[in-house]
Amino acid sequence: MHGEAQAWVPNVLFGWNPMIVATAVLVATYAVIMSEKINRAIVSLVGAGVMILVGVLNQQAAIRGVDFNTIALLTGMMIIVAITRKSGVFQFVAIWTAKKVKADPAGILFMLQIVTAVFSALLDNVTTVLLVVPVTLVITEELKVKPWPYLVALIFSSNIGGTATLIGDPPNILIGSATGLTFNQFAVNLGPVALVCLVVTTIIFHFMWGRRLHATAEARARVMGFNELEAITDWRLLKQALVVLTLVILGFILAHNIHQEPGTIAMFGAALLMLLHNLGKDAEQQSHDVHHTFGEVEWVTIFFFIGLFMVVYGVEQAGFLHLLAEMLVNATGGDLTVTAIAILWASAILSAVVDNIPFVATMIPLIKSMAPTFGGAENLEPLWWALAMGACLGGNGTLVGASANLTVAGLAERAGHPVRFVPFMKVAFGLMLVTIAIANVYLYLRYL
Amino acid sequence: MTCQSIVAPAPATLAKGDSVADAIKALAAHGYATLPVVDAKGHFLGVFGVRQLLALLLPRAARLGEDDMPDLSFVSDTADDIKARLKSCAKETVGKAMAPHRTVRAETALVEALLLLERGDGFLPVVDEAGRLAGILTAEAVIGRLVEDL
Numbered sequence: 008m009h010g011e012a013q014a015w016v017p018n019v020l021f022g023w024n025p026m027i028v029a030t031a032v033l034v035a036t037y038a039v040i041m042s043e044k045i046n047r048a049i050v051s052l053v054g055a056g057v058m059i060l061v062g063v064l065n066q067q068a069a070i071r072g073v074d075f076n077t078i079a080l081l082t083g084m085m086i087i088v089a090i091t092r093k094s095g096v097f098q099f100v101a102i103w104t105a106k107k108v109k110a111d112p113a114g115i116l117f118m119l120q121i122v123t124a125v126f127s128a129l130l131d132n133v134t135t136v137l138l139v140v141p142v143t144l145v146i147t148e149e150l151k152v153k154p155w156p157y158l159v160a161l162i163f164s165s166n167i168g169g170t171a172t173l174i175g176d177p178p179n180i181l182i183g184s185a186t187g188l189t190f191n192q193f194a195v196n197l198g199p200v201a202l203v204c205l206v207v208t209t210i211i212f213h214f215m216w217g218r219r220l221h222a223t224a225e226a227r228a229r230v231m232g233f234n235e236l237e238a239i240t241d242w243r244l245l246k247q248a249l250v251v252l253t254l255v256i257l258g259f260i261l262a263h264n265i266h267q268e269p270g271t272i273a274m275f276g277a278a279l280l281m282l283l284h285n286l287g288k289d290a291e292q293q294s295h296d297v298h299h300t301f302g303e304v305e306w307v308t309i310f311f312f313i314g315l316f317m318v319v320y321g322v323e324q325a326g327f328l329h330l331l332a333e334m335l336v337n338a339t340g341g342d343l344t345v346t347a348i349a350i351l352w353a354s355a356i357l358s359a360v361v362d363n364i365p366f367v368a369t370m371i372p373l374i375k376s377m378a379p380t381f382g383g384a385e386n387l388e389p390l391w392w393a394l395a396m397g398a399c400l401g402g403n404g405t406l407v408g409a410s411a412n413l414t415v416a417g418l419a420e421r422a423g424h425p426v427r428f429v430p431f432m433k434v435a436f437g438l439m440l441v442t443i444a445i446a447n448v449y450l451y452l453r454y455l
Numbered sequence: 456m457t458c459q460s461i462v463a464p465a466p467a468t469l470a471k472g473d474s475v476a477d478a479i480k481a482l483a484a485h486g487y488a489t490l491p492v493v494d495a496k497g498h499f500l501g502v503f504g505v506r507q508l509l510a511l512l513l514p515r516a517a518r519l520g521e522d523d524m525p526d527l528s529f530v531s532d533t534a535d536d537i538k539a540r541l542k543s544c545a546k547e548t549v550g551k552a553m554a555p556h557r558t559v560r561a562e563t564a565l566v567e568a569l570l571l572l573e574r575g576d577g578f579l580p581v582v583d584e585a586g587r588l589a590g591i592l593t594a595e596a597v598i599g600r601l602v603e604d605l
Contacts, residue, residue: 144516234529422516423515
């Protein structure tokens with residue numbers, strides 16, 4: 008992911024050892040990110056700046072470290088969703104499915120998990136929960152049932168759904184972009200395991216909560232009285248957005264055949280949707296709308312990624328990740344099975360307690376440097392799937408394990424239904440381990 | 456010019472422990488859209504008024520704000536459903552339903568208070584240096600004072 012140019016040789020202040028300095032910057036950056044005292048975008052940009060100022064990188068080398076395919080993919084999808092959500096289509100789908108199960112609380116619990124998983128596979132997880140949680144809270148209030156089971160189940164299904172595709176979860180975007188693994192390869196290799204995990208967790212949630220959820224006939228009638236068509240606020244925009252989203256997904260599927268990168272496809276889709284959305288508007292209105300759309304891009308995430316890419320590239324250039332990879336290979340005896348399973352479980356446990364994005368960003372060059380040990384880059388595929396499954400599914404383990412979890416908790420708190428760290432972990436950590444056990448069996452049977 | 460000469464005494468105050476039902480009665484009795492909430496020592500804590508009352512009439516998800524809950528047109532609640540929602544929270548405390556509110560001091564420049572009234576809901580609690588409620592400013596009172604010589 009970091010380009011092939013290797014012209015820059017670290018030239019650290021006072022002749023200090025580049026590997027030690029770069030590693031110290033990485034550790035300090037991660038420690039401050041984990042402390043959550045300072046916004047993570049600020050931390051990663053400060054870390055990147057220090058890498059350049061002390062001479063581990065220069066500006067050109069730092070920019071080479073940024074994976075612009077990932078940046079374009081994230082930004083493009085954020086723009087597409089920011090415009091699409093205005094049409095009300097996501098609320099429509101949630102209400103429509105709730106009515107399909109006759110507003111039965113257990114049926115709605117099941118259906119919302121399926122809807123969330125599908126949306127999460129095609130969109131970013133945070134976006135998905137931002138779309139599904141508000142309407143879920145309205146439905147549970149009308150049914151007079153506690154929202155807690157629904158909120159926990161939505162977190163799980165969003166992280167599981169996100170595991171299934173290249174664009175579903177940031178770790179997959181990073182891995183796909185760095186390795187050239189395609190949208191279809193992700194879907195074929197991770198789709199089946201995500202589906203099994205989804206089925207298992209929906210069954211567990213049904214026995215744990217769903218079968219005990221009851222609503223009065225009167226309350227169910229209120230939900231059945233919802234008019235899902237009223238949720239669609241702009242039919243013209245809905246049609247435009249669905250056409251563009253379909254084209255973008257088709258583009259991802261055909262990316263390999265049309266020789267295009269996912270970043271180009273997503274960004275072109277975003278530009279196309281903005282064009283359609285602004286056709287016929289006067290210059291002032293266009294300026295206002297485009298400004299508003301760009302304002303909805305999560306710049307904190309984008310700049311966090313940019314800074315992080317630079318910090319990790321600095322450590323990679325200084326040789327520390329290569330050393331770490333050698334240590335990992337020695338520890339696992341150079342055995343692919345042991346290495347893959349170790350990566351799966353370590354990724355899951357770590358992703359449950361720390362942000363999985365910096366972890367995956369660091370693991371990518373580390374795994375890449377194992378290629379000679381395992382007979383070439385083409386033999387590393389099981390390790391990539393192990394990393395993707397561990398990082399994505401591991402995010403379910405605690406409330407801080409994934410950004411989507413914190414987003415759900417934030418929304419729920421604002422609506423007067425706080426989701427606390429310990430009660431969530433009591434339910435989630437064990438269930439996360441169940442999904443990792445499923446992933447372990449899948450990994451072993453299919454690849455090892 | 457400062458706010459000093461326009462500050463009016465608060466017509467009534469609410470306590471955190473008052474029930475929502477009592478607060479509604481107080482609003483109606485005094486004809487104000489908003490009343491300040493204070494503690495036993497008179498420190499200003501927040502406000503309860505028509506806006507907070509409207510929030511209690513809506514599904515809780517409406518509290519997520521315009522970006523996350525842009526509309527509720529799909530909900531088909533009847534007037535009875537809405538009344539039932541209000542009734543269910545009539546015994547809730549004002550402390551739970553009140554909202555924070557910006558305040559001014561008597562020494563605040565009048566033009567600054569006008570700006571805050573224009574940007575807010577036409578109501579401003581006035582506090583002293585210790586944060587105790589010293590009175591209120593309403594858009595009506597300020598405008599009334601300014602136009603009386605016209």
